[in-house]
Amino acid sequence: MPDDDQNSSRSSGTPDAPRLAVRGEAHLEAEPELARIGITTQARGTDRRTTLDDLTRRNTTVLDLIKGYGEAVEKLETGAFSLTPEFTKHGRGERVRTYHGRVHITAELSDFTALGELTTRLADLDLTRVDGPWWSLRPTSPVHARARRQAVHDAVQRAREYAEALGTTLAALVDLTDTGADAPAWMSHEGSRGLFRAARAADGADDPVPVLDLEPQRQQVQAAVNAGFTLHPPTL
Known part of the structure; x- marks a missing residue:
C-alpha cells in the first residue's frame, strides 16, 4: 500500500480498527522554588568621570550585598550598563548639563526569607530601584513531570470512557503528542512589573528599613497531550 494510503488509514481508522482521538489535560498548583528580582543602580552628576566613579562604587556595593547571602543566591547577572549625557536645551553649541549612569542587575534566590531582607536592604541604598x-x-x-503524567492518565481515562460508551475496549495506542502547554517560567501578580518596586533618593533618611514580608505566589502548571487509540470493533 502506498505511504499516503497508510497515513490516511492510520489517521481515520478502519471498520476493523476504529480510531479514537482524545485530549488529556492536567492543571496543578505548586509552591515556587525560585524568585527573581531586578536591581537598577543609578548615578548622576555634571562631570562624566565623577559620575562613572559613583556608579562603579554603588554597583560594587550592590554586588557585595547580594553576594553576602551566599548559597541563597543561585544566579547573579549584570544585564545592561549605560552612561548618557543630557544636553542643555538652550544656548549655542552642544553643552552637557549632566550625566546619567545606570547598571541593571538580575538576581535569583531560592531562600525566600533572605529574599525579603535583601530586597529591603537593596531598596534602601541611594539611587537604587528594585x-x-x-x-x-x-x-x-x-512538578512538571507530575503534570505530564497526569495529562497522559487523563487521556487514557477519557479514551476508556468513550470506548465503554460504545460497549468495547481500547486496542492500542497509535500516537501521543505533547501540545506544549506548560506554564511560563516566571510569573508575577502584576505581569512584567512585578510585585515590589522601590527606590531611595540620594537624600533619603537613614532610619532602619523593616524587612519586607513577601508571600510566594503559587505556580500554575499545566500539561496537555493529544492521544490516538484504536478500538476493538464495537457491536452497534
Whole structure:
C-alpha cells in the first residue's frame, strides 16, 4: 500500500480498527522554588568621570550585598550598563548639563526569607530601584513531570470512557503528542512589573528599613497531550 494510503488509514481508522482521538489535560498548583528580582543602580552628576566613579562604587556595593547571602543566591547577572549625557536645551553649541549612569542587575534566590531582607536592604541604598519578585519553578522540578503524567492518565481515562460508551475496549495506542502547554517560567501578580518596586533618593533618611514580608505566589502548571487509540470493533 502506498505511504499516503497508510497515513490516511492510520489517521481515520478502519471498520476493523476504529480510531479514537482524545485530549488529556492536567492543571496543578505548586509552591515556587525560585524568585527573581531586578536591581537598577543609578548615578548622576555634571562631570562624566565623577559620575562613572559613583556608579562603579554603588554597583560594587550592590554586588557585595547580594553576594553576602551566599548559597541563597543561585544566579547573579549584570544585564545592561549605560552612561548618557543630557544636553542643555538652550544656548549655542552642544553643552552637557549632566550625566546619567545606570547598571541593571538580575538576581535569583531560592531562600525566600533572605529574599525579603535583601530586597529591603537593596531598596534602601541611594539611587537604587528594585523590581520584582517574579516567582518560578525550576525547569527540572518534578512538578512538571507530575503534570505530564497526569495529562497522559487523563487521556487514557477519557479514551476508556468513550470506548465503554460504545460497549468495547481500547486496542492500542497509535500516537501521543505533547501540545506544549506548560506554564511560563516566571510569573508575577502584576505581569512584567512585578510585585515590589522601590527606590531611595540620594537624600533619603537613614532610619532602619523593616524587612519586607513577601508571600510566594503559587505556580500554575499545566500539561496537555493529544492521544490516538484504536478500538476493538464495537457491536452497534
